[in-house]
Amino acid sequence: MFARDAAIAAALVILAAFDGAAAQTANQPPDTMSARVEACTPCHGNKGEGTSDVYFPRLAGKPSGYLYNQLLAFRSGRRKYPPMNYLLEFLPDPYLEAMAEYFAGEHPPLPQPAPSEVSKDVMAQGELLVTGGDAGRNIPACVSCHGPGLTGMQPGIPGLLGLRAAYISAQLGAWRYGTRTAKSPDCMQVVAGHLTEADVTAVAAWLAARPATDNPAPVPKGTYALPFGCGSQPN
Amino acid sequence: MVSKLSITLLAVAALTTTARAQDKTSDVIARGEYLARAGDCTACHTAPEGRLFAGGRAMPTPFGTIYTSNITPDPEAGIGKWTADDFYRTMHSGRFPDGGLIYPAMPFASYTKVTRADSDAIFAYLRSIAPVNQKNKPHELRFPYDNRQLILGWRTLFFSEGEFKPDPSKSAEWNRGAYLVEGLGHCGMCHSPINALGGTSQSDAFKGGLIPMQNWYAPSLTSNREAGLGDWSIKDITDLLQTGVSARGVVYGPMAEVVHNSLQYLNDADTKAMAVYLKGIAEGSSPPPASTVLPNTESSLLISLGKTVYDKNCASCHGTQGEGRPPHWPPLANNQSIEMQSAVNPIRMVLNGGYPPGTEGNPMPYGMPPFAGLLSDNEVAAVVSYIRTAWGNRGSPVSAREANELRSAPLN
Structure with missing residues (x-):
C-alpha cells in the first residue's frame, strides 16, 4: 500500500517536473542551431544548400575549418561583403565555430549542374587547368590542393563542387585583384594572380559543370601533401 | 639577537608594504580597465584586426573622415609621455596636452563629467597595456572643417565643461546611473538630435536622433513613445543592457556594438543604477497620439x-x-x-x-x-x-x- 502510494507520488512529481519544463520552453524558440542560423537561410538555403541566386555559395558539407575562417574574415572585414560583415560583427568566436560546424555537418544532395554556355574549347581549357595546371605559367592544378575528387580536405580546404560559375569566377576575380585575401602564406592569391580572365572563365565553367557525386565529403587532414604552404591549412 | 629579530621584522614589514602597494596598483588598473569598458574606448581606438588601443580606425563623419588616435603607452606614437594631469585635461577639457583642440568626435562633452579619480584609474590602465609603435593617420576632412579653429565655435555652442554634479534630491543609485549614462557611457552622442553643425544642444539631451553616416535612428531615451523606459521593469532594462535581449525588445545595429563592447561588462550594481536613472528620466506616460487614420x-x-x-x-x-x-x-x-x-x-x-x-x-x-x-x-x-x-x-x-x-x- 505504502509502496504503491509512493510510486504514484513519484509519478506525479515526475509529471509535474515535465509540465514545468514544458511550460518553460513552450514559448521559447527551439534550442537548436538550425533556429539560430535562420538569418543565413534566405541567401544560403535552409541547410546551406544554396539558393537560386548564383552569387550565393553552397555552405553545406564544406570543412568546418574553412567555414570558420570565412566567418572570422567576414566579421573582421578582411573579406568584404557588407550584408555578411554586418550580420557577424558582434558574434563571439565559439558561436561562429558552432555555426561553421553546423553547416559542415549538413549534407543535402548536390545540385545537378546547370547547362553551360561556354564552347567546347573553353571547357577543355578549364579541364586542363583544373586537373593538370600549367607548369609553364606556374599554375598548379586545382586538384593538387582541393583533392582529386574536388571535395576538399579537412580542416581548411574547401570542396569546389556544387558551386555556380558566377560565384567561382567572382571569387577568383577577387583573389586576382586582391580584394579577397586570406592568412599568409596566401596561396590562392598567388595562384589566382597567374590566371588570365579567360582562364578564370574556363575554370569556373568546368568546375560548375561537374556532375553531382554521392559522397562530396572532404577527405581527412593529411590525406595528401600540399604542393606549397597555405596559411589556411597549417601543417 | 634582539637586533637581528628587529631587522627581520623590519624586512617583513617592508615586504608587506610593497605587496600592499602592488595590490593597490593592480586594483587601480583593474578599476581603470572596467571604466575604460564603461566608456567604450575600444570601439573607436581599436581598428578591425588592429592592436588594442593602437587607433587608426576610420570614423566617417559628415565633415570628412577622422582617424582615431593611438592611446597605448608608446612614447612616440601613443600617449607614453603623457602625465595623469595631461590625460585628465584631455578628457575634461577636450584639449591635447599642448593645448590643441580635439575634434568633438571624441565625446569629451560627456567625458568632462568623469571624476579625477576615475580619469586617473583609466590612465593607469592605459599605461599598463602593451605599447604599439603605430603612427596616427592624418584626418581627411574637407575644407573648411580641416581648420581646427572652427572647433572653438562648436565648443562655444555645445560644450559645457565640468565634472558630474550629483542631484541631492535623488538616490545614490540614481546619481550613479546618471554619472555613467551622461559621462563615460556618452549615450547622448547618439540618443540626442544632431544638428547641421554636428552638435547637440543641452535642452535636447536624450531626445533621440538619426545617427549621421550610419542611418540608424537612435530613439529618444525620454519619450515613452520611443525608447523611453518609463513603462519597462528594471529587470527588462538591465537584461537589455547586459545581454542585448529582453522581454520588451532586442538591440541591433550601433546599439548592439555598445552592448557588445561596453555594457555587458558592467557589474550588476552599475547596470541597475543605469536602469534606475533611465527609467527615471522618461517623461510621464504621454497621452496616446491620435490613432492612425488610414486616409485612403x-x-x-x-x-x-x-x-x-x-x-x-x-x-x-x-x-x-x-x-x-x-x-x-x-x-x-x-x-x-x-x-x-x-x-x-x-x-x-x-x-x-x-x-x-x-x-x-x-x-x-x-x-x-x-x-x-x-x-x-x-x-x-x-x-x-x-x-x-x-x-x-x-x-x-x-x-x-x-x-x-x-x-x-x-x-x-
Missing part, C-alpha cells in the same frame, strides 16, 4: 498586402498577433521601436535582418533574416506599415520610397 484606399491596400507578407514570412517567429517569443524573438506588438515616429529602424531590420550581440548572458543569439533580396520595395513598405499599425500599435504607414532609400544605407 491606397493605405488600406498597403496594409492588407502587409498582412499577407507578414503571415507568410514573419508570423512563424513573431506570432500572428505580434507576440513573438521573447526574449529571443522579440514581440512586435506594443514594441516602441516598431511604432515610433521614425520608421528607419523597422525598415532596416526587414531589409538587413541582424543578430543581437553575442554576450556572456546570451552567447548564441538568434538572428533575424535579411529580406532585402526577397521582398520588393512595395512589400517592405507594406509589411512595415502593417506591423506599425496592427495589434493596437500606433505607428504610421511608410511608403515604398522610404523603403527603397534605405536599401543603400551603409551596413558597417
Whole structure:
C-alpha cells in the first residue's frame, strides 16, 4: 500500500517536473542551431544548400575549418561583403565555430549542374587547368590542393563542387585583384594572380559543370601533401 | 639577537608594504580597465584586426573622415609621455596636452563629467597595456572643417565643461546611473538630435536622433513613445543592457556594438543604477497620439498586402498577433521601436535582418533574416506599415520610397 502510494507520488512529481519544463520552453524558440542560423537561410538555403541566386555559395558539407575562417574574415572585414560583415560583427568566436560546424555537418544532395554556355574549347581549357595546371605559367592544378575528387580536405580546404560559375569566377576575380585575401602564406592569391580572365572563365565553367557525386565529403587532414604552404591549412 | 629579530621584522614589514602597494596598483588598473569598458574606448581606438588601443580606425563623419588616435603607452606614437594631469585635461577639457583642440568626435562633452579619480584609474590602465609603435593617420576632412579653429565655435555652442554634479534630491543609485549614462557611457552622442553643425544642444539631451553616416535612428531615451523606459521593469532594462535581449525588445545595429563592447561588462550594481536613472528620466506616460487614420484606399491596400507578407514570412517567429517569443524573438506588438515616429529602424531590420550581440548572458543569439533580396520595395513598405499599425500599435504607414532609400544605407 505504502509502496504503491509512493510510486504514484513519484509519478506525479515526475509529471509535474515535465509540465514545468514544458511550460518553460513552450514559448521559447527551439534550442537548436538550425533556429539560430535562420538569418543565413534566405541567401544560403535552409541547410546551406544554396539558393537560386548564383552569387550565393553552397555552405553545406564544406570543412568546418574553412567555414570558420570565412566567418572570422567576414566579421573582421578582411573579406568584404557588407550584408555578411554586418550580420557577424558582434558574434563571439565559439558561436561562429558552432555555426561553421553546423553547416559542415549538413549534407543535402548536390545540385545537378546547370547547362553551360561556354564552347567546347573553353571547357577543355578549364579541364586542363583544373586537373593538370600549367607548369609553364606556374599554375598548379586545382586538384593538387582541393583533392582529386574536388571535395576538399579537412580542416581548411574547401570542396569546389556544387558551386555556380558566377560565384567561382567572382571569387577568383577577387583573389586576382586582391580584394579577397586570406592568412599568409596566401596561396590562392598567388595562384589566382597567374590566371588570365579567360582562364578564370574556363575554370569556373568546368568546375560548375561537374556532375553531382554521392559522397562530396572532404577527405581527412593529411590525406595528401600540399604542393606549397597555405596559411589556411597549417601543417 | 634582539637586533637581528628587529631587522627581520623590519624586512617583513617592508615586504608587506610593497605587496600592499602592488595590490593597490593592480586594483587601480583593474578599476581603470572596467571604466575604460564603461566608456567604450575600444570601439573607436581599436581598428578591425588592429592592436588594442593602437587607433587608426576610420570614423566617417559628415565633415570628412577622422582617424582615431593611438592611446597605448608608446612614447612616440601613443600617449607614453603623457602625465595623469595631461590625460585628465584631455578628457575634461577636450584639449591635447599642448593645448590643441580635439575634434568633438571624441565625446569629451560627456567625458568632462568623469571624476579625477576615475580619469586617473583609466590612465593607469592605459599605461599598463602593451605599447604599439603605430603612427596616427592624418584626418581627411574637407575644407573648411580641416581648420581646427572652427572647433572653438562648436565648443562655444555645445560644450559645457565640468565634472558630474550629483542631484541631492535623488538616490545614490540614481546619481550613479546618471554619472555613467551622461559621462563615460556618452549615450547622448547618439540618443540626442544632431544638428547641421554636428552638435547637440543641452535642452535636447536624450531626445533621440538619426545617427549621421550610419542611418540608424537612435530613439529618444525620454519619450515613452520611443525608447523611453518609463513603462519597462528594471529587470527588462538591465537584461537589455547586459545581454542585448529582453522581454520588451532586442538591440541591433550601433546599439548592439555598445552592448557588445561596453555594457555587458558592467557589474550588476552599475547596470541597475543605469536602469534606475533611465527609467527615471522618461517623461510621464504621454497621452496616446491620435490613432492612425488610414486616409485612403491606397493605405488600406498597403496594409492588407502587409498582412499577407507578414503571415507568410514573419508570423512563424513573431506570432500572428505580434507576440513573438521573447526574449529571443522579440514581440512586435506594443514594441516602441516598431511604432515610433521614425520608421528607419523597422525598415532596416526587414531589409538587413541582424543578430543581437553575442554576450556572456546570451552567447548564441538568434538572428533575424535579411529580406532585402526577397521582398520588393512595395512589400517592405507594406509589411512595415502593417506591423506599425496592427495589434493596437500606433505607428504610421511608410511608403515604398522610404523603403527603397534605405536599401543603400551603409551596413558597417
